[in-house]
Amino acid sequence: xxxxxxxxxxxxxxxxxxxxxxxxxxxxxxxxxxxxxxxxxxxxxxxxxxxxxxxxxxxxxxxxxxxxxxxxxxxxxxxxxxxxxxxxxxxxxxxxxxxxxxxxxxxxxxxxxxxxxxxxxxxxxxxxxxxxxxxxxxxxxxxxxxxxxxxxxxxxxxxxxxxxxxxxxxxxxxxxxxxxxxxxxxxxxxxxxxxxxxxxxxxxxxxxxxxxxxxxxxxxxxxxxxxxxxxxxxxxxxxxxxxxxxxxxxxxxxxxxxxxxxxxxxxxxxxxxxxxxxxxxxxxxxxxxxxxxxxxxxxxxxxxxxxxxxxxxxxxxxxxxxxxxxxxxxxxxxxxxxxxxxxxxxxxxxxxxxxxxxxxxxxxxxxxxxxxxxxxxxxxxxxxxxxxxxxxxxxxxxxxxxxxxxxxxxxxxxxxxxxxxxxxxxxxxxxxxxxxxxxxxxxxxxxxxxxxxxxxxxxxxxxxxxxxxxxxxxxxxxxxxxxxxxxxxxxxxxxxxxxxxxxxxxxxxxxxxxxxxxxxxxxxxxxxxxxxxxxxxxxxxxxxxxxxxxxxxxxxxxxxxxxxxxxxxxxxxxxxxxxxxxxxxxxxxxxxxxxxxxxxxxxxxxxxxxxxxxxxxxxxxxxxxxxxxxxxxxxxxxxxxxxxxxxxxxx
Numbered sequence: 116x117x118x119x120x121x122x123x124x125x126x127x128x129x130x131x132x133x134x135x136x137x138x139x140x141x142x143x144x145x146x147x148x149x150x151x152x153x154x155x156x157x158x159x160x161x162x163x164x165x166x167x168x169x170x171x172x173x174x175x176x177x178x179x180x181x182x183x184x185x186x187x188x189x190x191x192x193x194x195x196x197x198x199x200x201x202x203x204x205x206x207x208x209x210x211x212x213x214x215x216x217x218x219x220x221x222x223x224x225x226x227x228x229x230x231x232x233x234x235x236x237x238x239x240x241x242x243x244x245x246x247x248x249x250x251x252x253x254x255x256x257x258x259x260x261x262x263x264x265x266x267x268x269x270x271x272x273x274x275x276x277x278x279x280x281x282x283x284x285x286x287x288x289x290x291x292x293x294x295x296x297x298x299x300x301x302x303x304x305x306x307x308x309x310x311x312x313x314x315x316x317x318x319x320x321x322x323x324x325x326x327x328x329x330x331x332x333x334x335x336x337x338x339x340x341x342x343x344x345x346x347x348x349x350x351x352x353x354x355x356x357x358x359x360x361x362x363x364x365x366x367x368x369x370x371x372x373x374x375x376x377x378x379x380x381x382x383x384x385x386x387x388x389x390x391x392x393x394x395x396x397x398x399x400x401x402x403x404x405x406x407x408x409x410x411x412x413x414x415x416x417x418x419x420x421x422x423x424x425x426x427x428x429x430x431x432x433x434x435x436x437x438x439x440x441x442x443x444x445x446x447x448x449x450x451x452x453x454x455x456x457x458x459x460x461x462x463x464x465x466x467x468x469x470x471x472x473x474x475x476x477x478x479x480x481x482x483x484x485x486x487x488x489x490x491x492x493x494x495x496x497x498x499x500x501x502x503x504x505x506x507x508x509x510x511x512x513x514x515x516x517x518x519x520x521x522x523x524x525x526x527x528x529x530x531x532x533x534x535x536x537x538x539x540x541x542x543x544x545x546x547x548x549x550x551x552x553x554x555x556x557x558x559x560x561x562x563x564x565x566x567x568x569x570x571x572x573x574x575x576x577x578x579x580x581x582x583x584x585x586x587x588x589x590x591x592x593x594x595x596x597x598x599x600x601x602x603x604x605x606x607x608x609x610x611x612x613x614x615x616x617x618x619x620x621x622x623x624x625x626x627x628x629x630x631x632x633x634x635x636x637x638x639x640x641x642x643x644x645x646x647x648x649x650x651x652x653x654x655x656x657x658x659x660x661x662x663x664x665x666x667x668x669x670x671x672x673x674x675x676x677x678x679x680x681x682x683x684x685x686x687x688x689x690x691x692x693x694x695x696x697x698x699x700x701x702x703x704x705x706x707x708x709x710x711x712x713x714x715x716x717x718x719x720x721x722x723x724x725x726x727x728x729x730x731x732x733x734x735x736x737x738x739x740x741x742x743x744x745x746x747x748x749x750x751x752x753x754x755x756x757x758x759x760x761x762x763x764x765x766x
Contacts, residue, residue, distance in 0.1 A: 127141075132619075134168060148686070162197070162232065162234070164231055166200055168226045175227040191260050195260055205571075205626075208684075210228070212291075214228055237283070238284065303733070311744075329392045331392065333377070336408070336745050340746065345359070373424070373428045375393065375395050376524045377395075381523070381558060383432050383434050385401065385405050386398060395509070398474075400450060403447055403449050403578060404698065406440075407577035410429045417429070426588075429589075433594065447575050448569070450566070451564045451566050453475065454564060454565075457561075460488065477561050479517060479521060480503065482498065488554060501524060508526075529544050571619055573618070573635075575604075576633070576637040583643040584643070605637065614663075631664065631679070631693065631703075658717060676702055694733075694736070704744055704747035707729040708746070711750055
């Protein structure tokens with residue numbers, strides 16, 4: 116990680132976030148979130164721009180190159196606004212608040228997220244990516260900034276903006292609180308799990324797997340719920356046969372994902388999502404949290420089905436994390452970018468990278484490159500197995516960025532290739548494996564995508580849990596050693612002398628007070644370590660962290676957990692909640708499950724009562740849309756075992 120050395124670097128040069136450092140050379144007068152920015156806004160009577168993104172975000176890079184690096188655009192921004200850059204991965208609380216605001220304004224939201232605020236941090240207008248020139252009915256970024264600036268300087272228009280800010284803030288608060296405020300009067304029961312399972316079945320894609328149309332995310336929280344639900348039904352004599360279809364949905368989806376281009380067949384690990392329905396064309400960034408969650412799902416599927424393929428994919432993903440995403444002291448890096456500089460490996464002379472960064476350049480292949488690295492027979496088998504075409508194999512490519520390129524996917528099975536070529540299956544498998552290793556070695560000559568090397572407690576804890584499960588199911592003690600080393604990294608480098616946990620470590624420094632997600636995932640990881648070998652050290656840490664989690668984040672009045680502690684940030688317009696199990700399970704869900712586990716182990720009533728109040732507060736929301744919280748429903752299943760109102764389920 117490097118700090119900008121430009122003489123014109125702005126104040127972000129002092130930050131440690133890789134995303135903020137990417138903007139340290141912008142001519143925009145960027146601030147980090149904090150007192151200085153809001154004091155300037157109040158003193159100079161200017162609106163605030165909050166621009167939120169993350170280091171491996173493709174469209175964040177595009178807008179930075181087009182607008183934030185342009186001196187004239189920067190001049191307009193500096194004259195009209197106080198400009199704040201935020202790394203959403205460091206501050207998910209701010210992201211939750213302002214993405215909810217933009218969703219309320221526009222009906223959708225994403226990143227980069229650009230939100231205009233009053234000097235009191237209340238949002239009145241916003242959007243996502245804005246082009247540098249007006250097109251497709253979208254105003255240019257300069258037009259947007261100038262319009263906001265003019266409106267703010269006009270007293271009558273400013274009053275309208277202030278009124279709008281109050282209304283939007285009220286709507287955001289209502290949206291993030293209504294699910295909890297109207298706690299249901301009925302007792303949560305197993306019918307909520309039945310309803311969620313039925314909803315997933317209704318949305319299931321029986322051909323390609325998954326539970327939506329493109330873009331398709333792996334959604335490991337959904338897959339783990341289906342595996343849990345299958346196991347639950349096995350112990351219900353009246354419904355045991357019904358469970359098979361839910362297992363089939365999870366297994367088929369996992370098979371399709373791991374065969375598609377969304378999985379890196381040469382280096383291991385999963386890309387963030389597929390842009391097509393067939394899981395073939397990924398958005399190529401790799402996130403630690405995706406891979407950390409896919410590993411346990413694969414291992415659980417292997418445990419249930421005995422299909423060695425799932426264990427192999429999990430092992431390759433674990434190898435990828437160890438090889439490419441692990442700090443020498445034991446922590447895990449956050450992500451790898453989708454974009455990198457292209458390099459033609461078939462060039463006769465020593466190739467040199469050139470041009471500009473492109474999506475997937477590190478991962479895609481021209482057939483001529485493969486032919487130049489493998490011998491004729493190897494190439495023929497490899498290309499047949501992975502669907503490589505002379506003119507490329509990407510059909511879902513509306514912008515033409517993969518023209519002539521191949522994204523590897525398992526187009527045929529090993530036995531199908533053996534039948535087509537008249538070879539033995541073992542011979543085909545050996546050729547494919549050796550060819551893949553040759554190509555991976557050659558691929559390493561290409562410029563690697565940017566790696567975001569910040570270390571986050573929440574995501575690291577997910578990886579620790581994955582390693583513990585891998586050690587148990589695969590019987591490899593090395594995985595357990597890595598898990599212990601990562602926990603030691605967190606407890607020694609991300610906890611202050613007064614016992615306060617921090618969310619982020621980068622370039623030797625910890626920062627940002629930990630949030631509910633950090634505590635929840637860390638307690639989960641500590642409990643996983645304890646249950647693996649009953650080491651009392653991990654139980655003691657889990658119990659202590661669990662108690663702090665309740666003290667800092669639990670809502671004694673309504674139940675459930677806030678994302679932030681009460682006095683964490685005076686500029687927050689509310690204490691947001693994390694309620695939806697999305698690509699990362701909600702802190703609320705994991706915290707509830709931790710409370711159930713801690714009560715079972717320690718018999719401490721406070722953990723039981725916190726879990727009970729959380730489920731009661733969530734009952735109304737779960738009845739309205741149970742599919743939004745599959746992890747919370749799994750926790751509810753465990754809780755109902757204690758209550759005696761549920762069929763017996765696996766521990």
